[in-house]
Amino acid sequence: MSKRRICLPGAALALCWAAAAASADVTVLRNATIHTVSGDPIASGALVFDGPRIVEVGSSAAIATPDGARELDLTGKVLIPGLVDSHSHLGGPSGGDRSDPLSPDARSLDAIDVMSRGFWRARAGGITTINVMPGSGHLMSGQTTYLKIRKDPRRIEDWLFCDDATSGICGSMKMANGTNSIKDKPFPGTRSRSAALQRKLFVDAQSYLEKLERAREKGEAMPRDLRLEAVAQILSGERRVQFHTHRHNDIMTVLRLAAEFDLDPVIQHGSDSWKVAEEIAAAGVPVSLTYIDSPGGKEEALGWNMRVATILDEAGVDVSLNTDDYILDSRLFLRYGAMTVRYGLAPRKALEALTLAGARALELDERVGSLEPGKDADFVVLSGDPFSSYTQVEQTWVEGEIVYDRSIPEHRRFAVGGEDTYDAHYHTHEGVGR
Amino acid sequence: MIAAGPLRRSLSGLTAAFALLAAAMVWAGDLAVRGDIVYPVSGDPIENGVVLIRDGLVQRVGPADRVRIPDGVRVLEAAVVTPGFVDARTTIGLSGIYGGREGQVRDQDQLETSDPVQPDLDPVDAYNAQDPLVAWVRQYGVTTMHTGHGPGAVVSGRTMVVKTRGRTVEDALLERDTALAITLGESSSRNFESPGTRAKSVALLRAAFVAAQGYRDKLGGDNPPGRDLAKEVLLAVLEGDMKAMITAHTITDIAAALRLKEEFGLDLLLDGAASAHLLTDELLEADVPVLLHAPMLRAGGEAKNASFEAAQRLREAGVRFALQTGFEGYVPKARVLLFEATIAAANGLGLENTLRAITLTPAELLGIDDRVGSIERGKHGDLVLFDGDPFEYTTHVCGVVIEGDLVSDSCW
Numbered sequence A: 001m002s003k004r005r006i007c008l009p010g011a012a013l014a015l016c017w018a019a020a021a022a023s024a025d026v027t028v029l030r031n032a033t034i035h036t037v038s039g040d041p042i043a044s045g046a047l048v049f050d051g052p053r054i055v056e057v058g059s060s061a062a063i064a065t066p067d068g069a070r071e072l073d074l075t076g077k078v079l080i081p082g083l084v085d086s087h088s089h090l091g092g093p094s095g096g097d098r099s100d101p102l103s104p105d106a107r108s109l110d111a112i113d114v115m116s117r118g119f120w121r122a123r124a125g126g127i128t129t130i131n132v133m134p135g136s137g138h139l140m141s142g143q144t145t146y147l148k149i150r151k152d153p154r155r156i157e158d159w160l161f162c163d164d165a166t167s168g169i170c171g172s173m174k175m176a177n178g179t180n181s182i183k184d185k186p187f188p189g190t191r192s193r194s195a196a197l198q199r200k201l202f203v204d205a206q207s208y209l210e211k212l213e214r215a216r217e218k219g220e221a222m223p224r225d226l227r228l229e230a231v232a233q234i235l236s237g238e239r240r241v242q243f244h245t246h247r248h249n250d251i252m253t254v255l256r257l258a259a260e261f262d263l264d265p266v267i268q269h270g271s272d273s274w275k276v277a278e279e280i281a282a283a284g285v286p287v288s289l290t291y292i293d294s295p296g297g298k299e300e301a302l303g304w305n306m307r308v309a310t311i312l313d314e315a316g317v318d319v320s321l322n323t324d325d326y327i328l329d330s331r332l333f334l335r336y337g338a339m340t341v342r343y344g345l346a347p348r349k350a351l352e353a354l355t356l357a358g359a360r361a362l363e364l365d366e367r368v369g370s371l372e373p374g375k376d377a378d379f380v381v382l383s384g385d386p387f388s389s390y391t392q393v394e395q396t397w398v399e400g401e402i403v404y405d406r407s408i409p410e411h412r413r414f415a416v417g418g419e420d421t422y423d424a425h426y427h428t429h430e431g432v433g434r
Numbered sequence B: 001m002i003a004a005g006p007l008r009r010s011l012s013g014l015t016a017a018f019a020l021l022a023a024a025m026v027w028a029g030d031l032a033v034r035g036d037i038v039y040p041v042s043g044d045p046i047e048n049g050v051v052l053i054r055d056g057l058v059q060r061v062g063p064a065d066r067v068r069i070p071d072g073v074r075v076l077e078a079a080v081v082t083p084g085f086v087d088a089r090t091t092i093g094l095s096g097i098y099g100g101r102e103g104q105v106r107d108q109d110q111l112e113t114s115d116p117v118q119p120d121l122d123p124v125d126a127y128n129a130q131d132p133l134v135a136w137v138r139q140y141g142v143t144t145m146h147t148g149h150g151p152g153a154v155v156s157g158r159t160m161v162v163k164t165r166g167r168t169v170e171d172a173l174l175e176r177d178t179a180l181a182i183t184l185g186e187s188s189s190r191n192f193e194s195p196g197t198r199a200k201s202v203a204l205l206r207a208a209f210v211a212a213q214g215y216r217d218k219l220g221g222d223n224p225p226g227r228d229l230a231k232e233v234l235l236a237v238l239e240g241d242m243k244a245m246i247t248a249h250t251i252t253d254i255a256a257a258l259r260l261k262e263e264f265g266l267d268l269l270l271d272g273a274a275s276a277h278l279l280t281d282e283l284l285e286a287d288v289p290v291l292l293h294a295p296m297l298r299a300g301g302e303a304k305n306a307s308f309e310a311a312q313r314l315r316e317a318g319v320r321f322a323l324q325t326g327f328e329g330y331v332p333k334a335r336v337l338l339f340e341a342t343i344a345a346a347n348g349l350g351l352e353n354t355l356r357a358i359t360l361t362p363a364e365l366l367g368i369d370d371r372v373g374s375i376e377r378g379k380h381g382d383l384v385l386f387d388g389d390p391f392e393y394t395t396h397v398c399g400v401v402i403e404g405d406l407v408s409d410s411c412w
Helices: A013-019 A118-124 A191-218 A226-235 A248-261 A273-283 A308-315 A330-342 A347-354 A356-361 A409-416 B013-027 B132-138 B187-191 B198-219 B229-238 B251-264 B280-286 B310-317 B337-349 B351-357 B360-366
Strands: A026-034 A042-050 A053-059 A070-073 A078-081 A083-088 A127-132 A140-143 A145-148 A173-176 A241-245 A265-269 A287-290 A319-322 A379-382 A393-398 A401-405 B031-038 B046-054 B057-063 B075-083 B085-090 B142-148 B155-163 B173-175 B179-183 B243-248 B268-272 B290-292 B321-323 B383-386 B397-402 B405-408
Touching: A078 A083, A083 A265, A083 A287, A083 A319, A083 A330, A083 A356, A118 A127, A118 A330, A118 A393, A118 A401, A118 A409, A127 A356, A127 A393, A173 A226, A191 A226, A191 A248, A241 A248, A248 A265, A248 A273, A273 A287, A273 A308, A287 A308, A308 A319, A308 A347, A319 A330, A319 A347, A319 A356, A330 A347, A347 A356, A401 A409, B031 B383, B031 B397, B075 B397, B085 B321, B085 B337, B085 B360, B132 B142, B132 B405, B142 B179, B142 B360, B142 B397, B179 B229, B198 B229, B198 B251, B243 B251, B251 B268, B251 B280, B280 B310, B290 B310, B310 B321, B310 B337, B310 B351, B321 B337, B321 B351, B321 B360, B337 B351, B351 B360
Parallel strands: A026 A070, A026 A078, A083 A127, A173 A241, A241 A265, A265 A287, A287 A319, B031 B075, B085 B142, B179 B243, B243 B268, B268 B290, B290 B321
Antiparallel strands: A026 A042, A042 A053, A078 A379, A127 A145, A140 A173, A379 A393, A393 A401, B031 B046, B046 B057, B075 B383, B142 B155, B155 B173, B155 B179, B383 B397, B397 B405
16 A cells, blocks of 8 residues: 555644544654753654554654655644643543541542543643542542543543553552641641651551452451552552642651551652752652642742742752642643743753643653653644744644544534533632632 | 843842842843843834843834843843733722732622612722732743723722832822722622612612713812812713723623713723624724633633634624733632633634734723834833743743843843
């Protein structure tokens, strides 16, 4: 079969492709500026993928199009990896309720609505991988869910990274300290009580693991404890902790807990993280920043500093970005990277913060976050420089399929809004809109 | 990007501190700014332009070869110079940085919930000129704000115009009693037992205005009533001495606002108006301008029709509008006008139209364009200095000037 040059960039690709024979699974995208993130930018690059996986990335001139492969000319366009949002609340996740400040057994995957229109904000913003989390109103609000927002989902299983929604570990554990989780009983009333309750839970999980081990030695069965089982996954290093924490001393409390129980946390938000950057770097703990435009709104966010990403990076901290959607808008995820550039971060580091660093925060960097052979064919076609305000996300691809195409009006509306676009049930989390 | 004048550059250490003090006394309000491009907004952009400010007011603006800078006047340089921004509607100064509503930190004075109709509330009595958010938005170019009582009550109080300077509200005040802050829609029903419905909100408002009409009639009669502070304010609105600013997002609520304007002859400013681009014919017919919501306002609920392209659509239809930052209840506590405007600029509005929507148009709509909103002789020497396209994410505001004083001198 001869190679086919199909449509011009900007055309409705999905329609063009529907008209073409669908025999070959290999696609070659040519002549784009490619930011692989894992390597140097390629001025006139080609990206080759076979079905859902990347086969080759390199200079367009050095890459031949295999027989039967479809080929697409992206001259003038910019190609970047699909963005990874390490903290979002899209899809209406929920975790624990008011009955318990510690709800490790509550799984957000049991609540997320994959058909929520909110996910179109992510597609329109170039986001392809999302860590959807329960809120910050609990010391431990529940299990987060890593999602790959593939085309046409029908149920959460269509989007998971894990193999089995029931027995697998499909995300992190959400924890919080500071002001959001301090409230009336049975919740803690102080920061000290917050930490004490968290320590007690980890100690209980240690005992649970010991009992489990003894039972195994004796060949006895032990009744399952779903709460401690999930916490034990943290202690055994199978499940990461995403820790909502803002104020410098709250961040230090996270580092203290991490050292005591050998946790592997990611600092989420980290408004004051710039004040203790050396300590965070020394602990080897990454930070996922919610890049807000102004400080305040609550006591723990007063210390927000626009240079935080640069300060952390200079200290050697692995910095990623998140939307905390709806605190920030998934459609504008690239903007938050641009804001870190505005305040001194190298553009390459900023792009990494939106992609590979986010993937590392979710321990998914073997599969997503950069354009490398063997990784998922998740990428974004941009009209220009990733950090220009005038640049548009033209297409978002997940595993070799277009999930968003701005040239299709029904897709474009999700980028600009208007006319009931986001009329669907709107997510609010605790503490918002009071 | 700011280059200080030769005198200042030659000084250092302690001497500099004393000299600056002296300079401040001698030069207060005197400044020259040269820009690769100067946007006066009232006229065409000027390449290699100079703005000369004397005694806090613009004395000259024009090409560098036609504006002589007097000896000893400090000269600043920038790639782009614009007028100081006018935020067409905010609650900064009343809604403080903490967001505190209980305990020892209570800095949310934009909404009083003891009664749904309180025209007698004056923002002058609550404005905190030293709230950190004032300085925060100033460093991004806001030199004038229309601030005051917030959305969320049928009548939440009044608004005023302040400059983003000064230690007290008296220092900051540019104009008092600019508008009566009215809200139609669901938020009043969330904050009060009554009104519980849209119809009841309008009924309460009509009753208040009708009562004020009755008060006016009695004032002219044989038995004039004692002073009624609330009715005096409503009367000022009915007489056209104060604008009626109605926050309304849905089509239903905007239509109700137009109806009220018709019935009571209100000098109406539509606030928020997330559905305004769907009612452009009606807005043109009623000749009502819009203080359009921040472009990054969260789309959903009553603002379900919010669009990044709303500003451009209003412009295309010919509806007068200004951009604003509004009220935020949580995080981020304050929106930044420059960042919000950037989204409108990048979604069809373009640089010059966007610039107008955050300078001269809001000044016109608020009736303060004789003093601020453009770089013109006799107006306040309020300027913003940029190191590139103001609406690029990665450029910076590198200087903000209010009445000839450099109030922010680092790059943000």
